[in-house]
Every structure is written in C-alpha cells, then in structure tokens.
Amino acid sequence: MPMVYLTRKCEFSASHYYHNPEFTEEENQRIFGKCANLNGHGHNYTLEVTVKGDVDPRTGFVVDLKELKEILNREVLDALDHRHLNKEVPEFATQIPTTENLAIAIWNRLESRMHIARLHRVRVYELPDLFVDFYGEP
C-alpha cells in the first residue's frame, strides 16, 4: 500500500520567558533579548502534527481523525493551552521553552501515546514567520 501523510492543525495560546539561571543577567539579555523579561509574554501557537501510514483498505483512512484529535486535545492542548510554559509545564522546569524545545516536548508527549499511526513530523509556529520542525531525530 502507498504511504500517505496526514497533517492535523490546531492552535494554542501560552506565555513564556527565556532565562538560563546559569547565565549572568547580561548574558541572558544579550542572548535572549526581549524574551528574557521575567514577567513573560505570550504567543498564539499553531501546531501541525503529521502522521504517516498505509491507507486502511476498509476505511480509506491513514488514521481515525477523531482519535487523533482526542490524543492531541488530551496530551497537548489540555497541558499547554492558556498556560504559562515555564511555570505549569513540567518539561520546562529545567528547559527553556523555546520553539525548538516545545516541538521536541510535543513530539515526546505524542510519540509514546500515538498507537494509532506513526508520527512523522511536529511543526510549531510561534509566529507566522517563525516555525520549527522536529522529526524525532537524535
């Protein structure tokens, strides 16, 4: 059967700041700029999750979209939407919530629970002109 890629898109809004306690204040300012403001700021993120697989000959589906949507809601949106990433999402207790780390965190949340299809790509838009792709590469 031919491999088909299916992409589901969703949005979430969250706040964050970039700050590494091992850097001096000057280094934090130089490296992270306005993002280092400890009062935080927010974005409307767009998430695109791409799964791949053979088309089921009985249903014509790569994946049951209802199930995919449920997994995305439960594992990603419930945890991230309208949250402060630094303060409320465990991955970012020790990591800086950059778009790179956010894409990796979302991949890790989905991969272990994605029994219905194979995860191919996680794309996170922080802004319309800035996005990160993660393919699970080490």
Added chain:
Amino acid sequence: MKAHLTRRYIFSASHRLHCDELTGEQNRAVYGKCNNPHGHGHNYALEVTVSGQVNPATGMVCNLLELDEAVRREVQDRFDHVNLNLCPEFKAAVPTTENLSEVIFQILQRTFCSAHLERVRLEETAMNSFEYCGS
C-alpha cells in the same frame, strides 16, 4: 536532538526574464509576459531553514538575531528594491526565481555559519514557490 528552524522574510524586486542566446520571438514564446521589455516586480517571500542540535543551555538551534542579521545584510540589503537584472549575480544568468533561490542559498551558505543551511524556499507570488537545498 536535531531540529529544523524556519524563518520567513520579505523583499521586493523587479526583473525581466530574457535570454540573450534566444531570438526575440523565442524569448517571448518561452517567458511570455515576463519578457516585456521594461520588466516587472514581485514581493518575494523567502523562507530560510537551518538545522542543528538544540543547544541545551539556550534551547536554540541558532541565535535568531544572528540569522536575521545575516539575511538582512546578505540578502535583503542586496536584493530589496533593486532591479535583479542589474545585480552582478545575474550578469550571466536569467533572474528566474529558480536561479534566485540558488544564488541566495549559496550566499547564505558562505556567510552564515552558526547552523547548517538546509533549504531556501522562495515564493515569487502566492501561487509560485521554488525550493533549493544545495547541489
């Protein structure tokens, strides 16, 4: 962990597609309206994709300010609001968006060393886009 980061930029330029080795009639047949003698312009949207290991100290593939600065200096300052046909890069090549993608890729590969350049994607209009990932 290896991630790919893409940033989008805008610049506007004019061009005329014309090949000196073809006759006037052949140029009109190949390039159509793009061969009109006084040229025309586009708002180009450039997507630059870089990749690399995410630095554990910064959480970043590369510093975005450095990428923005490199693209501004090397691409936007060079090609924004100019006639591409008069640029040295197009002295011997037709400024199609295919060739422009390749030129931009080569310029950035030479001048931006903070991450691996994966791909340049250039939208000439909302309907046409071109990608170059190196030879």
